Amino acid sequence: MxxxxxxxxxxxxxxxxxxxxxxxxxxxxxxxxxxxxxxxxxxxxxxxxxxxxxxxxxxxxxSNKEEVLFECHLMTYDAMDAILKTKPSSVTNTLDYLQALYIDFVRLLTQSGVSLLTDVDSLTDDNKAFVISRRNKIERKIIRLVKEGQKDGSIRAGDARLIVFFFMGALNWLNAWYDTSGRLVDEDIARHFGEQMRAGIAA
Amino acid sequence: MxxxxxxxxxxxxxxxxxxxxxxxxxxxxxxxxxxxxxxxxxxxxxxxxxxxxxxxxxxxxxSNKEEVLFECHLMTYDAMDAILKTKPSSVTNTLDYLQALYIDFVRLLTQSGVSLLTDVDSLTDDNKAFVISRRNKIERKIIRLVKEGQKDGSIRAGDARLIVFFFMGALNWLNAWYDTSGRLVDEDIARHFGEQMRAGIAA
DNA sequence: CATAAATTTGACTCTTGAGTCAAATTTATT
DNA sequence: AATAAATTTGACTCAAGAGTCAAATTTATG
CATH class of the missing domain: 1.10.10.60 (Homeodomain-like)
Known part of the structure; x- marks a missing residue:
């Protein structure tokens, strides 16, 4: 071995x-x-x-199993935060930027070993609260971006929260099937998800 | 009590x-x-x-806990099968039909007590295989619909499997946040998800 | 190559929760 | 009300897996 x-x-x-x-x-x-x-x-x-x-x-x-789970979650959110730190490269509108971010998220989940964990409910109350607050922080950031996009006219109207829940859901669910459907190429998934996400929210 | x-x-x-x-x-x-x-x-x-x-x-x-989990899954897939039996009401194109189905799926998850369960891996190998085969059956049916839509020109080109994984992911993820975000109205969620799903795949 | 610190291990303990069972209780029917 | 079947229960057993610890082994360095 x-x-x-x-x-x-x-x-x-x-x-x-x-x-x-x-x-x-x-x-x-x-x-x-x-x-x-x-x-x-x-x-x-x-x-x-x-x-x-x-x-x-x-x-x-x-020191214990739960700690491991906790740190797994932290690693994931660290990686997502890093992606979110990326500034929009140039004069692109918010929609373009959001799509770029989203594609990076997909890449994170397919290419690196990082995964969006689910078993949040198996965490201590404290740790659970902490992890959820980090997730919320990220979610809020993206919601803010969507609202910006709605202002600058690149993203269509509608409840920003629902808009985000929808495409972040698709992302979260990736981990559930990704392993077992090997014949799809990582970069193809990223590109495709990027497009479908964009089309779903473009003005 | x-x-x-x-x-x-x-x-x-x-x-x-x-x-x-x-x-x-x-x-x-x-x-x-x-x-x-x-x-x-x-x-x-x-x-x-x-x-x-x-x-x-x-x-x-x-007779045991696992059996309960198994039957929960069956209930869900029964309900989804029932929805899938609905024939397209009239002359609508495939995209319209697919959107209608999707909205019904969302309603199923928000309004009825039915939920898309995750813990498939906690099932016996036999039961797990069975549940997965039922999920695949549903997935295949929807993929077929997408391909039809691509033929009749209502749905845009692209890997049908990825298209379906994307919006079914959003659906699956519903259960993860739905409970805890009470201020959203069920029917609003259904309508919104229906629209965002459609926009994401329309030709 | 001696040694002290770092790393690894086998063999434990302890808790949780699934599942059982004989006996008690409730219920529909006569 | 008597009774036989259906339903419910308290008090168990048992296994799995988390976590511990003193002792053994490995390792970098003088």
Missing amino acids: VKLMDAIVKEPFDREKQFAAKRRAVIASAGQAFRRKGYHNISMVEIAKTLGLSKAALYYYV | VKLMDAIVKEPFDREKQFAAKRRAVIASAGQAFRRKGYHNISMVEIAKTLGLSKAALYYYV
Whole structure:
């Protein structure tokens, strides 16, 4: 068995970096599993074995299962925030910009290992609240963009919240079928989703 | 506490009907709970208490938890099949028909207690396969419709499968946020989703 | 190559929740 | 009211999986 963890060794040998990197690898790998089978259908032992570790070793990097789920969510929202920081490249209108963002979101979910997790209800109340607030923050940002687009005439009228829920739903659902329909090319999905999203809201 | 089960008494007194009705009530109530908190975050005891029963009584109607989840899925797909049986009312083109179907789907999810369940991975392999095959059947039917629409010129070109995944995703995701955003009116959601779906695929 | 810190492990404990069952209770019917 | 079937229950068993810990092993560095 190839031990995933071996790959991560950094050079001058910084213990903290090493540890942090392995920890990240643990979270990421667990995230994959959570997405594929669901949080409760995957055990810590399985997660450990996938990485070539024993359960006890896993707990050296992580203090409990829920923490892992929590950090998975954080990783995803960090990545989305990063995309949202991108400024509109030039004179494009809001619709164009929104479409570009959306395509980046799709790419994030298909190409990187990052996934939009669902099992929010399995989180502690505190963590759940935190994760939801981050999601809301992103949602609000996009809603604001839609409203702008409605002002500058590039996006058609209608409840901005519903408009956003619709296409963000399509995005969220991606993870549910993406794994199992291999014959679709990532970039094709991104392009197509970008177009269908745009057509759905263009003025 | 109001015992939900009391409401269901039928008249001439048919034992089988009575039993079947209560059983359905159990499944439906459990389905609500599954949707709200997730299959694994709700115990059989909780489901029982919601109905004013003890766990043991619950097991009089149902042989195990997984069976309940399975039947929830079946109920949903039955309802969707029923909608899909609706023939296009008159001379409308395929796009109009598809939009009408879609609006009915949204209504199904917002107005009735029926919900699109996610925890497919918590099912037995057999049941999982069965449920997925039913979902695929529905998906294929809709894909076929899209292709028809592309032929008759009402729907724009593009990979029919991706087109369907997109708007069905928006639909699936409804359940995730619907509960918690009460200020939206059901019929508004249906109308809006219908429009955005149509605009996204119209030729 | 000695050593101290970092990492890993096997073998545990403990909790939660699914599922069972014999006995108690309720109900429709005579 | 008596009774037989249907329904409900309390009090169990059992398995799975999360989390712990002292001891063993590996590793970077002098």
